[in-house]
Amino acid sequence: MCKTIAEKIISKHSGKEVSAGETAITKIDFAFGQDGTSGLIIDTFNKIGAKRVSHPKNCALVIDHSAPSPIAAISQIHEKMRSFAKEQGISIYDIGCGVCHQVLPEGGHFGAGDLVIGADSHTCTYGALNLCACGMGSSDIACAFISGKTWFKVPESMKIILKGKLHQGVYAKDIILFIIKDLTAEGANYLSVEFSGETINHLSIDGRFTICNLSVEMGAKFGIMPFDGKTEKWLKGRVKKKLHPVLADKDAKYIDIREYDVSKLEPQIAKPHTVDNVSPISEVENIPIQEAFLGTCTNGRLEDLEIAGKILSGKKIHPEVKFIVAPASREVLLHALKKGIIEVFLRAGAVVVNPGCGPCVGTHQGIPTDGWNVISTANRNFKGRMGNPKANIYLASPATVAASAISGKITDPRRYLKS
Amino acid sequence: MIIKGKVKRIYKPDGSDNDINTDYIISGRYKFKIEDPKELGKHIFEDLNPNFVEKISPGDILVAGKNFGCGSSREQAPLAIKSAGIMAIIAQSFARIFYRNAFNLALPLIECETKNIQEDDFLEIDLEKGIVKNLTKRGNHLNKEIKIKPLPKMMLELLKTGGLVEYFKKYKGFNF
Known part of the structure; x- marks a missing residue:
């Protein structure tokens, strides 16, 4: 066995057992774009000559970055997204719905054990729900829209253990800023980061979203939280399908294991x-x-x-x-x-x-x-x-x-x- | 695959060439406004050096330090660099999303030591052999070879087919 969460989720979605360093074609559970990246998704979709999105229910477009539109050029992009979504029968979250990384989890589009990609670098946020999610560029998302699939190089994993209880006035944001300082902007480049430890039990799902969101700022491909009662409660009523919580095997291989005691941390x-x-x-x-x-x-x-x-x-x-x-x-x-x-x-x-x-x-x-x-x-x-x-x-x-x-x-x- | 070109280096105001992020490559205020790649190409690195674009000639090779392209998933970043005439980027390392985006657009990225490469050096990159050769007459740098990190098979395939659009047209999906 000896598999990390990333190895398990990618293996499951590719239909074969894969380990870090190997390449795999995977099906994906959800793909999306926002208004800064969807114009290029649609252009690429058309350049390839595709006619239909293969799994419209697993795709969405979100108008959040410049919403409502401040200038005519952006209004054109928004309208292009609306037309494409209507034509293809995919969900659109229009102006005023909110940020993709909040409205998509709220919308119950994915849950524990899933594999999600989005044309936005902070797609890794969803790892808070015990799943693999990462940002990609517009061309990759266009190909996922067309085929329902993408390809992955299975990442190596790093484990971050959080110990201790936060003092009043110190929050999830302070923890992750401190970790990024320690690991640097490229310290987790290409890695799947698994968070664990007692501190996480005390963090809300909102706090876990904050930590996973910032994982990409140290280069991580995935930032993943463990599944617990809080995750289950948060997903209940939102996600209709069966959840598949994933735990790493006890003998899973990590290229690095770091431990942080947060009990003495001050705001960062x-x-x-x-x-x-x-x-x-x-x-x-x-x-x-x-x-x-x-x-x-x-x-x-x-x-x-x-x-x-x-x-x-x-x-x-x-x-x-x-x-x-x-x-x-x-x-x-x-x-x-x-x-x-x-x-x-x-x-x-x-x-x-x-x-x-x-x-x-x-x-x-x-x-x-x-x-x-x-x-x-x-x-x-x-x-x-x-x-x-x-x-x-x-x-x-x-x-x-x-x-x-x-x-x-x-x-x-x-x-x-x-x- | 052999690439020859003149070096243009990019630095941040503090003199460092590490962590050149996607906002520096092409600012958010342009990527939302401009859909034409040629137009986007006129604004690369504007917040670092407003005159950078004037220094570039078609076929130049961009050189930087560690973690080039960190930040956002915007494919407009490698697209704008390519549209500005840059033929390849050499850096000590690249951020993950940028790396994939560049190859999807058939823009080669080369990972190797960059500290001995200087502005206006003339380089020859052999992607198959995995070597960068410095063709500049400067001290003992003439014909000095730098070993590059081998390219993953998929990335070579993307370069050969001309990017992800052409790849997807050719194979009707992913094929490996």
């Missing part, structure tokens, strides 16, 4: 302009900020909004700060409305925009001006990422972003949680 910040340029908050506190952003496929979920809402409740954001909130999906927004969190944000002076990617990818809804420092819950702080190469982006947890929005400078959220 990724400084400009790389995600592995991470410092504990004590080293960067008091840097002035002009924009704060809460949202994205990393940290725009209900738990993230709740944490930020708790800190902002009854408070006002700093007069010099522009604070933007983009809930990850309509479902998240509706829950947050019901719980009164959106009112907290609005009364604090935040701008709540529609569900979607918000200003993360730099096309609309809050492009910073020259020289601004932005504190954001997103996953990338590359120069120019938010649409202006003359701005600086700091990445942090929702709590740190909320605390910093109040004080107008990078602030340890524990200062607000104590009182």
Whole structure:
């Protein structure tokens, strides 16, 4: 036996036993594109001369990156996606539905044991549900639409064991930023990363999504969480088909095993302009900020909004700060409305925009001006990422972003949680 | 398969040539706006060096350090590089999604040591033999050979057929 989760899932989907290093053609359970990549998917589909998507129920297109459209050229791409989806009978999540990495799991399109590919690098997010998911380019997704299949080089695996309980004010985001600092931006390149350990039992599915989402920022192909009662509960009522939870064999081979004790961890910040340029908050506190952003496929979920809402409740954001909130999906927004969190944000002076990617990818809804420092819950702080190469982006947890929005400078959220 | 061309190196503002990400290759603000690959090609590396495109001549070879192409899954990144006239990229390592995307577009990526390759060096790459030869007369660099990491079979096949579109047309699916 001695198989990792990746080896098991790829073997099962290719109909033969394969191990790390081997190549396999696999069937896939789900494939999708978003509005930054679907134009090319459709062009490639047409160039190949394909007429029909082979398994329309296993495909979707999501309009989330620039939604609603800020310019005519993007409106054309959106309309091209709508026409293609209609013609092929595949699901389309139109403007306002939310970020692909929230609406697709919410939509119950896949569950434990599945193999999912998407034309978006953060597709690895879904590993939180105990499955293999990874991002690919538009051509690969077009071929998956046509054939229902793709090919894989079976990755080697790395195991990350998380021990200890997080202190108040420290979250899943802080754990994964710390790991990325330790492993670097290419430390898990081409690897399937299996997370395990007692800390995960205490993490919600939202927190697990955050960790798997950022796995690609250290180069990982997959980031996979174990299956437990929380996973089962989350998937129940969403996924109609039978679940196939996967455990690695006890003697599975790992090229590296790392252990992290999170009990002494303090909030972490990724400084400009790389995600592995991470410092504990004590080293960067008091840097002035002009924009704060809460949202994205990393940290725009209900738990993230709740944490930020708790800190902002009854408070006002700093007069010099522009604070933007983009809930990850309509479902998240509706829950947050019901719980009164959106009112907290609005009364604090935040701008709540529609569900979607918000200003993360730099096309609309809050492009910073020259020289601004932005504190954001997103996953990338590359120069120019938010649409202006003359701005600086700091990445942090929702709590740190909320605390910093109040004080107008990078602030340890524990200062607000104590009182 | 033999590729010959002049070297263009790319660096970040801090002087490092590692982790050149897809946002640097082609900014998100262009990939959403521009569907024409030729137009996209006019904006590569703009946030790192606004004049970079002016330095490129068709057939040039791009050279960088570790983890080239990390970041987003945008296929527009290798597409824009190819459309700008770059014939191949040499780096110490590549990020996973970018690697696959480039071969899908029949843009060869070569993994090898790059620290002795300089701007405007003239190189000859032999993909089958797995060797990069420096044809520049500079010190003892003339005809110096650098061994390259062998290309996976599927990637060679994609290069030979002209990319994934042509491959898929030829085989009507994946074939190995």
